[in-house]
Amino acid sequence: MLAAKFNxxxxxxxxxxxxxxxAEREVRKRRRLLERGxxxxxxxxxxxxxxxxxxxxxxxxxxxxxxEWDKEQHEKDLIRKIxxxxxxxxxxxxxxxxxxxxLEKDGKVLxxxxxxxxxxEGGDAFIQFLIDSRRVPEIIVILKCSEDNALKRMIDxxxxxxxxxxxxxxxxxxxxxxRAKDRQEKVEELAQALKDKEAEDPAPPEEEVxxxxxxxxxxxxxxxxxREEQDKDEDENDPDRPDLQVMLDEARQKIKDQIEQDNxxxxxxxxTCEEKNIKVVKDLNTDVSAQYAFVKLLDKLxxxxxxxxxxxERELAxxxxxxxxxxxxxSYTYKHSKFGxxxxxxLSNPVGTREYSVLYRERIYYLSDEDEKRQFLMEPAKxxxxxxxxxxxxxxxxxxxVLGMSxxxxxxxxxxxxxxTGAVHIQxxxxxxxxxxxxxxxxxxMR
Numbered sequence: 205m206l207a208a209k210f211n212x213x214x215x216x217x218x219x220x221x222x223x224x225x226x227a228e229r230e231v232r233k234r235r236r237l238l239e240r241g242x243x244x245x246x247x248x249x250x251x252x253x254x255x256x257x258x259x260x261x262x263x264x265x266x267x268x269x270x271x272e273w274d275k276e277q278h279e280k281d282l283i284r285k286i287x288x289x290x291x292x293x294x295x296x297x298x299x300x301x302x303x304x305x306x307l308e309k310d311g312k313v314l315x316x317x318x319x320x321x322x323x324x325e326g327g328d329a330f331i332q333f334l335i336d337s338r339r340v341p342e343i344i345v346i347l348k349c350s351e352d353n354a355l356k357r358m359i360d361x362x363x364x365x366x367x368x369x370x371x372x373x374x375x376x377x378x379x380x381x382x383r384a385k386d387r388q389e390k391v392e393e394l395a396q397a398l399k400d401k402e403a404e405d406p407a408p409p410e411e412e413v414x415x416x417x418x419x420x421x422x423x424x425x426x427x428x429x430x431r432e433e434q435d436k437d438e439d440e441n442d443p444d445r446p447d448l449q450v451m452l453d454e455a456r457q458k459i460k461d462q463i464e465q466d467n468x469x470x471x472x473x474x475x476t477c478e479e480k481n482i483k484v485v486k487d488l489n490t491d492v493s494a495q496y497a498f499v500k501l502l503d504k505l506x507x508x509x510x511x512x513x514x515x516x517e518r519e520l521a522x523x524x525x526x527x528x529x530x531x532x533x534x535s536y537t538y539k540h541s542k543f544g545x546x547x548x549x550x551l552s553n554p555v556g557t558r559e560y561s562v563l564y565r566e567r568i569y570y571l572s573d574e575d576e577k578r579q580f581l582m583e584p585a586k587x588x589x590x591x592x593x594x595x596x597x598x599x600x601x602x603x604x605x606v607l608g609m610s611x612x613x614x615x616x617x618x619x620x621x622x623x624x625t626g627a628v629h630i631q632x633x634x635x636x637x638x639x640x641x642x643x644x645x646x647x648x649x650m651r
Contacts, residue, residue: 205494205498206294206498206501206505207294209502210292210509212292212293212294213292213293213294214293214294214295214296215286215287215293215294215295215296216295216296216297217286217295217296217297217299218297218298218299218302218303219297220286221279221282221283221286221321222304222307224282224285224286225279225282225307226307226309226314228278228282229307229314229315230309232269233266233267236265236266237266240265240266276322279321279323279333279337280333280336280337281337283333283334283337283339284337284338284339287339295341298466299323299324299330300324300325300326300327300330300465300466300469301324301462301465301466303318303320303324304318305317305318306318321333326469326472327468327469327470327471327472327473327474327475327476328472328473328475328476330469330473331473331476331477331480331482332476335480340480340482341482342482342483342508343482343483343484343485343505343508344473344477344482344483344484344485345484345485345488345501345505346470346473346474346484346485346486346487346488347488347490347497348486348487348488348489348490349489349490349491350491351460351463353490353491354459354463355456355459355460358459359452359455359456359459361452364448364451364452364455365448367451368446368448368451371446372446375439375445375446379435379439383431383435386431387424387427387428387431390424390427391424394420394423394424395420397420398416398417398420401416474486483508485501485504485505488500488501488504507582511582511583513585514582514583514584514585514586517564517583517584517585518581518582518583518584520564520565520584521562521563521564521580521581521584522562522563522564523561523562523563523577523581524561524562524563524568526558526559526561529558529561529568532563532568533568537566538563538566538567538568539566539567539568540567540568540626541564541567541568541569541588542567543569543570544625544626545570545624545625545626546570546625546626547569547570547571547572547576548569548571548580548587548588548591549571549572549576549579549580549587550572550576551591551592557570557571557572557573558570560572560573560574560576560577562577562580562581562584564580564584564588565588567588569588604621604627606618606621615631618631
């Protein structure tokens with residue numbers, strides 16, 4: 205959904221890694237073959253027996269990498285190659301599980317015993333692997349849902365029930381075949397007993413023959429009933445008899461164990477990312493609808509995707525605490541912005557305070573409240589570049605003259621106004637006294 209909305213590429217990191225691993229392995233094999241040259245393989249030491257399946261001969265010099273080959277560095281190079289996207293890239297998948305025991309391509313086994321990357325062993329190893337590969341993710345999003353929802357989504361009860369039905373059908377068929385075979389043996393046994401009886405008396409009375417036939421039929425019916433009860437008891441007491449509930453419980457327990465392993469892996473991922481100053485959107489609840497979770501994720505990624513042009517500028521803006529503001533104001537490096545003590549977000553109502561000040565590109569900006577400070581920190585360039593420092597309807601800067609009797613508080617009021625508004629405080633008496641003391645024409649006239 206993110207890729208479609210922002211026109212980004214998406215990959216399954218593990219699947220892409222395995223595909224690239226197989227492709228690079230084939231390239232190395234071909235290069236070794238071309239460098240060495242073609243030569244026939246030696247015949248097997250022992251001739252295969254008749255009907256024995258013959259394995260395809262393997263040339264270890266071609267199939268296996270040399271001992272000096274750096275496997276870990278090769279894996280880092282693969283990560284760099286599969287993430288060389290010109291535009292943004294979204295990688296999904298779980299790195300710590302689902303690795304195959306052998307590598308196959310087109311049904312052919314390439315590596316019988318495949319050793320997965322060591323980076324799958326822990327979240328810290330995985331993040332360090334990406335850092336060493338110079339492909340550190342800018343943002344890591346961790347989705348979580350409740351265990352009940354995970355079990356509902358991951359367990360395919362219909363598929364398990366089908367396996368159970370197939371196993372029960374196979375058992376019933378096998379039992380039926382064995383029962384039919386044993387019944388046939390019983391019929392043959394009764395028929396043989398009748399023949400033996402006829403051999404003893406070649407011309408038995410008709411009544412005796414009918415009685416023997418009836419006796420055989422009754423014996424066969426009794427055998428069927430006893431065998432049916434026997435098969436039923438054996439099936440119920442068979443420890444190997446499939447149990448649908450046990451199969452479902454085993455599937456649930458397997459998923460629970462995997463969830464526990466995933467949580468441990470993700471906890472170390474979060475801790476390592478926070479230590480490395482990598483942004484993590486964690487515990488995003490996906491128990492709700494996918495659309496709702498998508499909207500929540502967009503809000504959390506707003507500063508990195510929708511406001512991406514200000515990403516670098518945002519790093520240059522820093523909120524100042526009131527206690528540290530005075531040190532920046534007294535510094536020769538940092539100065540007031542072109543807005544003075546006014547808020548750049550509310551030029552028509554220029555009210556700035558020292559409680560919500562921000563340092564941005566060596567200039568100090570005074571905001572009116574916490575909401576203005578948050579907006580400024582998100583998009584500092586928007587409110588500073590190409591923006592007039594005074595409202596367009598104000599043609600000149602205001603000048604205020606404070607008059608009053610001696611010791612009425614003129615200087616105190618003027619100093620307070622200067623501190624609050626940033627206006628320049630001029631004491632006219634000091635200016636006149638400076639001119640009087642100067643050796644100049646104006647000073648002589650004032651004397």
